[in-house]
Amino acid sequence: MSDTPGWASPGSPAPQDHGSGQDDRPPADPAPQQPPAGHPAQPQGWTTAPPPQGPPGWGTTPPGGPQQTWGAPQPGWGQGQAGWGQGQNGGWGGWRGWHPHLFVAKPGVIPLRPLGVGEILDGAVTTARTHWRTVLTVALGIAVITQLISTLAMHYWLGDSDGLAALEDNPNPTDAEIRDALADLFAFTSITGLITLLGTVLATAMLTMVVGRAVLGRSVTIGEAWQDSRSRLPRLLGLVLLVPLAAGLAVGIPVLLAALTGSPGLTAAVAIAGIVFAIWLWISSSLAAPALILERQGVVASLRRSFKLVRGSWWRVFGITLLSVLLITVVGGIMEIPTSLIAGWVSGDGGGNPFEASSTDLSSWAYLVVSGIGAVISSTLTLPISAGVTALLYIDQRIRREALDIELARSAGVSPSGTPES
Template identity: 60%
Template sequence: SAGPGQGPPTGGPGAPGWGAGPGQGPPTGGPGAPGWGAGPGQGPPTGGPGWGGPRWAPKPGVIPLRPLGVGEILDGAVSTARAHWRTVLGISLGVAVFIQLISLFALRFWFGDGSALTALEENPDPTGEEVLDAVADLFALGSVTGLATLIGSVIATAMLTVVVARAVLGREISIAEAWAESRGRLLRLLGLILLTGLIVGAALLVPILIGGISQFVPLVILGVIAGVLLSIWLWVRFCLAAPALMLERQGVFTSLGRSWKLVGGAWWRVFGIQLLILVLVFVVSGIIEFPLTFLAEFVSNGGTNMFVGTEMTWTYLLITGAGAVISSTITLPISAGVTALLYMDQRMRREALDLELARAAGFDTPNDPGAAGPGHPGY
C-alpha cells in the first residue's frame, strides 16, 4: 500500500518524514504555518467521532490515526508504557530515583538531629534568631528539592514525549536514542516551564495582592477567586506548549502561541482531560505512598505527622522514598503520554496531522483499505 519512498520515517520528531510530507522539513513559520503535520492544501479531517461514529483509520502504533476520544488517549498513554516498557521504565525510574535521592539527603540534612527546625520544635519560647534559622532551613530545603524536581521533570517530559511520538508510528526507540533526540531541546524546555510557571503564578498572585491592598474583605475574596480562575485558565491554554516545543522544534514563545491556538475553542475538553489525569495521578500516588508512609512511621516509632514529630531516620526516609519512587515511575509516563497525545489529537482535529502521520507510517491515506494492519477490521 505504500508508494515508492514511503517507508517509515528514519528521523525523529521534527525530521523530514515524521509528520511532514515528502520534501518538507521542520516548520519554519509561526503558529498555523505549514510544517509538522500540516502540508499545503490539507484541511481538517472530515470524518471522525460525532459524524456517524469513528471512521476506520490505520493504527501503526498505540493509537488510531484519527481524532481521538478520551478513552483512546488514556489507552494510548498506557499502551506506550506497555509496548516500550524498557525505555519508559528506564527513563521514569531513573528520573524518580534522581529526585528522591536528592530529596532524601536534603531532608536528612535539614530535618535530622540538630537541625534548626528540630531545635525550634523542642523550644517552646524560641528567639528571633532561631526562628530565622528555621525559616532559612525550610527555604533551603524547598529550593534544593524544587530544583531537583524541575530538572527531573524537564528530562522526563522531553524524553517521554519523544518516546510517545515514536510509539504513535509503531517504531521502537531506546533510551540512548530518546536522549539523543531530546537533549538539544532541554534548555528551551526548561525556559518554557519556568516562563509558564511565572505567568501562571503572576496570574494567581496579582489579583490576590490587589484585593489585599484594598483591605476590603469582599475585594479580598473576589481577588482570591479571580486569581485562582485566571491561573487555571492560563495553565490550560499553555499546557500543550511542551509537546509543541519538542515535536515541532519551535522556540519558547512560538510554542506558547501554538498551545494557545490549539487549545482555543476546546478549553473545556482539554481542561477535563488534564483534570482527570491529575486526579488519577493523585489517587495512584496515594494508594502507593500512604501505606508505605504509615509503615515508615510505625517502623521508626514516629506515628505522628511527618514534620511535627516524626524523626527523620534513614529507615523512615528510605521507606517513604521507595514509595515516592514507585508512584513516580508509574505516573510520570501516563501524565507525559496523555499530554503528548492530547497535543496530537488537537492537531489531528485542526491541522490534519493524521494525514501526515499515516503517510509517514507508510499508508497511502488515513482510510487506505488496502493497508491492513492493527486497527483494520480485517486484520
C-alpha cells in the same frame, strides 16, 4: 523531528483556526490509490473498490472500505446522484451501517483520527506497556536520582537544622528561632524543588519523544530519545519556569494592590479572579511542551501554538487534563500512603503510633528509605502517564484542527484508511 516528518509546522501554511473544538479540519484528501495493471481507471469521484454485484437496494457494505476517509464526500456517492445516492430506489443506499472510523489507520498506539478520552488514556498506558524498556527505564532512573538527592538533603540538612530543632523542643519559640527554622525549610524545599523540576523536564522531553515515535509504530531506545530531546532541554526548562512566573506575577501583583486598600472583600474578589486566571493560563499553555519538543519550536512560539490549539476546546482540554491529574493522584497515593505508614511504624520510638508526629523521626534513615521507595515507585508509574496524556492530547488537537492524521499516516507508510501505501 528530523526523522519523523509530519510534526513541524514552520514553513507550511498556517492552518485556519475555526475556534471550535469540533472536527473542523480542512477537506484535504490523500491521493487515491492507482488501479492495478490491466484494469481501467475509475471515473473521478468513485472509489477504487466498487460495490459487489447484487440486487438493487441492498445495503451491503462493500469490501475494502472507502479509500478516502477524512475528506468531503465525493460526487456520485450520497449526494443525489441517480442510482447511487441515498433516497433513490436503486443503488446501494449509502452503505448503511458503515462508519469511517472502522477503517482508519492504526500504525502505532492510537488510531489516526480524533480521539476520545478513553483512547487518550489508553494510548498513554499502551505506550508504557509496549515500549516498557525505554519508558520505565527513563522514569525509574529519573525517579531514583531525584529521590536520592531529596533523601540526602532531608537527612543531612533538616536533621541538623538548629532552627527546626528549636521549634521542636521549645513550645514558645522566639522570633529569631522561627526565622531560622523558616530559612532552613525554604532552603531545603528550594533544593528539592529544583531537583524535582529538572527531573520532570528531562522525563517530559524523553517520554514525549517516545510517544511521538509510538504513534507511528516505531520503537525508540534510550539513547535515541536522549539524542533527540537533549537539544530541547534548555528551552523546555525556560518554558516550565516562564508559565508559573507569569501566572504568579499576574495574580500576585493585583492581590497585593488590593490588600493595600484595606478592603477584605476586594482582596478576596481579586484573589478568586486571580485563581481563575491562573487555571485558564495553565490549561491554555498545557500543550506548549509537546509543541516545543515535537515541532522544535521556541518558547514563545510553542506558547502561541498551545493557545491556538486549545482555543475553542478549552473545556475539553481542561476536563481531560483534570481527569489525568486525578488519575495520577490516585495512583501515586496508592503507592505512597502504605509505604509512608510502614515508614512511620518502622522509625517510631519503640513501635509508637505512626500517625503521631512526636513518635516518628522524619529525618531517620529508616523513615527516609522506606518512604523513598514508595515515592520512587509512584513516580515511575505516574511520569509516563502524565507525559503520555499531554502528548496524545496535543496530537489529538492537531488531528482535529490540522488533519495531522493524513501526514502521520504518510510518515508511517500507510493510507489514512489503514491500507499500506504502495
